[in-house]
Amino acid sequence: MPSKLTRWPAPAKLNLFLHILGRRSDGYHQLQSLFQMLDYGDSLQFSADNSGQISLETSIAGVPNEDNLIVRAAKLLQQYAQTSQGARIWLHKTLPMGGGIGGGSSNAATTLVALNYYWQLNLTTDQLAELGLQLGADVPVFVHGQTAFADGVGEQLKALPQPERYYLVVTPDVHISTAEVFGHPQLPRNTQPIAPEHYHFEDTHNDCQELVCQRHPLVAKALQALLEYAPSRMTGTGASVFAVFPRRDQAEQALQSLPASTRGFIAKGVNCSPLIRLLQQLTDSRVQSDSRTQ
Ligand SMILES: C[C@](O)(CO)[C@H](O)COP(=O)(O)OP(=O)(O)OC[C@H]1O[C@@H](n2ccc(N)nc2=O)[C@H](O)[C@@H]1O
Numbered sequence: 534m535p536s537k538l539t540r541w542p543a544p545a546k547l548n549l550f551l552h553i554l555g556r557r558s559d560g561y562h563q564l565q566s567l568f569q570m571l572d573y574g575d576s577l578q579f580s581a582d583n584s585g586q587i588s589l590e591t592s593i594a595g596v597p598n599e600d601n602l603i604v605r606a607a608k609l610l611q612q613y614a615q616t617s618q619g620a621r622i623w624l625h626k627t628l629p630m631g632g633g634i635g636g637g638s639s640n641a642a643t644t645l646v647a648l649n650y651y652w653q654l655n656l657t658t659d660q661l662a663e664l665g666l667q668l669g670a671d672v673p674v675f676v677h678g679q680t681a682f683a684d685g686v687g688e689q690l691k692a693l694p695q696p697e698r699y700y701l702v703v704t705p706d707v708h709i710s711t712a713e714v715f716g717h718p719q720l721p722r723n724t725q726p727i728a729p730e731h732y733h734f735e736d737t738h739n740d741c742q743e744l745v746c747q748r749h750p751l752v753a754k755a756l757q758a759l760l761e762y763a764p765s766r767m768t769g770t771g772a773s774v775f776a777v778f779p780r781r782d783q784a785e786q787a788l789q790s791l792p793a794s795t796r797g798f799i800a801k802g803v804n805c806s807p808l809i810r811l812l813q814q815l816t817d818s819r820v821q822s823d824s825r826t827q
């Protein structure tokens with residue numbers, strides 16, 4: 534990975550709760566969720582050029598580059614903005630894949646935000662979020678980068694800052710298909726809507742959790758293990774589960790007590806994602822250097 538290029542964060546998220554309110558005629562589900570941004574995740578580097586080519590220099594095993602959400606996001610942006618610019622992209626992957634913590638969606642969002650910056654396209658956050666929605670339901674929330682309450686099919690977002698908490702996230706080694714969970718006849722689909730301002734972790738739940746735990750005993754086992762230490766829940770459609778702690782050292786202690794083979798990490802919940810913080814810094818320094826050269 535080139536050492537001199539800026540590293541753009543692609544953080545993970547948690548669904549602190551996930552209520553399913555109903556199903557639309559197109560099969561998509563009306564839901565409510567609280568997307569908690571984390572300070573932990575992958576990172577990407579970009580070298581923009583005028584080649585018109587998009588090349589991902591670090592492939593993911595099992596994902597052909599043309600299917601990688603990073604390449605798909607870059608090409609979608611190129612096409613939308615009708616630009617002949619290109620980029621070489623490096624990915625530093627730390628997040629487990631397919632775990633309900635949004636790794637792929639976050640990679641796509643970071644690509645849209647970073648290339649909009651390097652190619653100087655000046656697209657708005659809303660334009661980037663709308664483009665991102667074509668790649669996946671969770672891309673817009675990462676483009677906005679705020680801890681947010683979601684409504685609709687997950688695309689209507691309202692920033693809802695949360696108190697500082699530490700999360701121990703554990704990803705059991707099972708593959709869960711989001712489409713399969715949402716398509717299951719036993720999935721509850723009649724939870725009553727709540728008002729964002731009335732959200733309390735203890736009064737909410739994840740409607741997918743029981744079904745996923747029944748079908749995947751490793752998820753049930755991981756959740757049970759976490760519940761020994763703190764309030765815990767599954768995120769998204771799984772497989773990851775998380776426990777909530779007021780302090781980092783408490784989360785660390787819990788992780789140390791779990792079997793050594795546990796795939797887990799600790800993250801701080803943040804209200805503004807590290808991606809958006811970096812973008813603000815870079816934009817501020819670009820504005821300053823532009824005003825000096827005028
Ligand atoms: C449930 C969440 O994990 C919450 O973060 C996400 O909304 C799912 O996000 P994602 O994995 O990016 O989902 P997508 O790739 O857009 O959709 C995967 C599949 O999930 C189902 N799906 C997704 C979102 C939604 N509101 N209703 C659905 O029924 C659809 O069958 C869809 O084909």
Ligand SMILES: Nc1ncnc2c1ncn2[C@@H]1O[C@H](COP(=O)(O)OP(=O)(O)OP(=O)(O)O)[C@@H](O)[C@H]1O
Nearest residue numbers: 601602630631632633634635636637638640671769
């Ligand atoms: N850059 C990428 N990083 C991770 N997965 C990718 C990427 N590009 C494509 N994929 C594919 O997307 C699938 C889902 O990955 P992802 O990590 O986003 O799942 P997830 O954490 O369950 O996301 P969500 O919470 O949005 O459902 C992977 O199994 C992989 O096949």
